[in-house]
Amino acid sequence: MPKMTETDMSLADVARLAQVARPVVSMWRRRYRDADLPFPAPTDSSSSQPAFDPAEIGRWLHDTGRGNNPSAHLDADAFRTGIAADQSGTDALTALLCLKVLSGERLSGLSNAELLDLADDHDPHNQSLYREMEATGDQLAFLAATADALADAAYSPAAAFDLLLTSERRLGLQGGEIHRDAVSLVAAAVAALLGSRDGSRLVVDHSPGSSDILLKLSEGYGTVRCALAWGGFDTAASRRGLRRLHTHGLVLEAIDDDAGPVGQRSSALHLAQFPHAGNQDPGDVTILNAIDKICLRLTDDDRAVAFGPASALCDALSVEGAAGESEAVRSAILRTGRLRAVVRLPQGLLTSKPRQAMALWVLGPAHAEVALADRWTMVSDLSGTSLSTTDIEDLISDLAAAMGNRRSVEKHSFRFARLVRTSSMLAARGSLVKARPLPRNRTAQPADAVLHVENLLSLLEQPETVRSLDVQVIPTKKPESPVERVLGDLADAGAVVYLPGNRIEAADLRAGDPGSPGAVTVITAGSLFDGEPPAVMDRFRFSAHYPAGRLTEPGDVVFCTGPRPVALVDPDGAAVVAYPARILRIVGEGQTSRGQLGLVAGLLADDINSQPPTARRWRSWTVRAVDVDQRDLLRRTLDAVEQERLAALERVNQLTQLATLIMDGVASNTVTLGEHTPAAPMEGTPQCPRK
The missing domain is CATH 3.40.50.150 (Vaccinia Virus protein VP39)
Incomplete structure (x- = not known):
């Protein structure tokens, strides 16, 4: 197979020069093969790895305006593959680029002897460049001119040096770099x-x-x-x-x-x-x-x-x-x-x-x-x-x-x-x-500790923490069997819309407060199966790295099919659903036609959670539909029950915090517990006799 010469460019080199993705260059070759300004032909048509003349490529990019590098015709020399095809060539060119910076001189036109004398002046202990230049023999002057051309094309010796390293890494001649x-x-x-x-x-x-x-x-x-x-x-x-x-x-x-x-x-x-x-x-x-x-x-x-x-x-x-x-x-x-x-x-x-x-x-x-x-x-x-x-x-x-x-x-x-x-x-x-975390004194100041405890006690004694549900239920005069619908039929009729989850890289997710600035909530499979709190990710990273990503809307049902069917309702919306979790969105009250029975998100989620563990095909699930005059009442009632459930959980959380504050305070000697003394009865207040 003919080998690529030092003046050749590969298709990957062309892409880097034009500042486009590699497939774009292949598309140019096909689309503009017979155009008025055709894409340049390979220097060797028999090779399975086509190579191109840098001057022709640079001229074509300049004349057609293709790519994102308006100076491509000037930069082409810096993107050749062959200049980094072997270790010794790269070492010599980088040594000459280094000498250009140290000496401040242009190297073209200097003889081999003059170049070595200049290298000896700036590397007297032979620590960086003299050995590499001496090893080139009669090619030194030619390589010096090449180094000047590379520096001109890349606009600086430092940029040319880094381009040589990039080419070497791409060819597999160097490894071990950190990201x-x-x-x-x-x-x-x-x-x-x-x-x-x-x-x-x-x-x-x-x-x-x-x-x-x-x-x-x-x-x-x-x-x-x-x-x-x-x-x-x-x-x-x-x-x-x-x-x-x-x-x-x-x-x-x-x-x-x-x-x-x-x-x-x-x-x-x-x-x-x-x-x-x-x-x-x-x-x-x-x-x-x-x-x-x-x-x-x-x-x-x-x-x-x-x-x-x-x-x-x-x-x-x-x-x-x-x-x-x-x-x-x-x-x-x-x-x-x-x-x-x-x-x-x-x-x-x-x-x-x-x-x-x-x-x-x-x-x-x-x-x-x-x-x-x-x-x-x-x-x-x-x-x-x-x-x-x-x-x-x-x-x-x-x-x-x-x-x-x-x-x-x-x-x-x-x-x-x-x-x-x-x-x-x-x-x-x-x-x-x-390793086990070092216990930290969470109530460092006695006054703060007492204030925290008193605030929690005040919250726990508020009248609104004892709630009642105003729900009226009436026996149905003519009970009927529940009306069931096949979820796939509802999807075909447009009553529900199925949306796949977003394929989010695990590295983009982190634990955190969904309400923190710049964060977006991410509902994962762990949120569904294990009750884990939703993850969060940076909102700008989601927009930049997942342009086709989608967010939930209030009332969306988020579900998974395996290892068993499970679902929950997202009441707030504006969350990211990470695959394998998916979304079912009720459209138009979930009716297949006007006046027909419809769907309620909470009931739909409950039906999904009741499916057999082996029912993995969501389109085959049967779900219950609700009469039109009961739908809104059921939705409001379920919302009220959910609010009560959350309030009860908040009360449990406050009680847990109270216990933690008291334990930490007593253990760290920042608060002291006293005996509870009942208030003395007012004069004239009747008292119950002791038994």
Whole structure:
């Protein structure tokens, strides 16, 4: 099979150049094959993988106005496949792009010797680019001209560098990258921990070859002092990472094997990412040993952030074999008291292993003023969270609060996190995020505790809490058998409309208050079968990611068919129904024709709940219809009964709160119970004689 040359573009390259989806390019090829301006023909028609000339593609996009890149004819050179077809070619081009930035010169026209002299001037210790340029031999001058062309097409050497990396990743020449959401999260955590220290704290990176987080930190949070502790620059990954940082203009204060000048600073924030470019498949023991070494270097002014697989950082570990070594190292880190926060993150944050869950550690000084047995760690399990911008901001707020003392932690309202005793995490020898929560004093001030109790007692004594239902029932003079209808026939007649549920990604759902700003209620199968409270998701995310999604209307019946038929009525509407739950919407009172018997939502839901467990076909269900003059009365009566049921549940909830407040208050010595003394009878009031 003929191979693609260095001047070729694949169909995927064309799509990236035009800034369109890949199928759009195939459609262009078919639709405009015989047009006045035909889509360019492949350079080799016999190949099963068509390749195209970049100049022809760029010209066609410019002349026809297709795509979303008005500068496609100028950018085409930067999107060629062949330029990243092998490791050595990419290394040479990235070295030349780095040299362009360091020297500030245009490289075209320089001889091989002049280029190597220039490289020696800017890389005297051969840490980033000299070796890669020297390895090209006689091709160096040609590649230098290519690097200039790439930088011009991509508008900057840094953009051209990143385009080369994108092509290499697409061709499978590189792996182990973390998702951009993870990059944003870790960078935000580092920025929050740096705080306002007038630039006095240094970021020391321990992830050889990986540069995404440092660049995100530099681009999004201003000037940051950085140092690299990558253990030398002998590996291709470390050298490439250093080239990328230089090309993006990041100023490094130390790039020694152990970031030596770091020892002269007042404080540092250590950053570690696993996997990283230097080790794309580290084991749990390797990860924990690396973090342990960082932990041993920390002073009380230092902080550390580690991002890695949940299997190493928070999931349960065995006490035998290699896992036993991991457990021993992790326990040793816990005993230092420096582990201040553990966060289990959702899947999908490691691009090469999208099903692997990741985790985040934050380390700082141990609580010197707290007894060893009482020290705590903040833990959070975000396995089912989508990590929206708001989620990241709230998590960062929790992490920042976790670095404070006990008083500041008590004042913070944690959204995702909870506190556990570090000693219980050690004793449990299991998942760190499932440890028993540390009891918190929920009635810290005596006056507040008494006020809460008195308010609840007042609510429980209100007359409206004792209600009565005004329902009048009269015996029917001529009782008849209930009128039943087949649900499928009602659907065919338009009396009910069937609507499928929305296929919502589990990562988009979270527990929360449906009434919170920006949230939309999500009714799941768990809400139907297990009585779980509805989930919530971000309203804007639902609109953006599920444009075809639909919301319920008041009175919709939400149901599932398996493992048994079950249904409920949504009285409020404006909720998302997540598949496999579905919707039945009554239309026009559920009548097949004017004057006929109709449906009531509450009765329909009850009939569905009464179906046999094996009745999985909803169209075959028989449901009861109600006479026209009884329909409104039945609906209003059912609504009134439901209000009474909810009021009774609220009273039970208030009684539960009262018991909790009294127990917490007495146990924490913030309230004291007194003997109940009956009021003395007024003078002249008759009294019943004692028996």
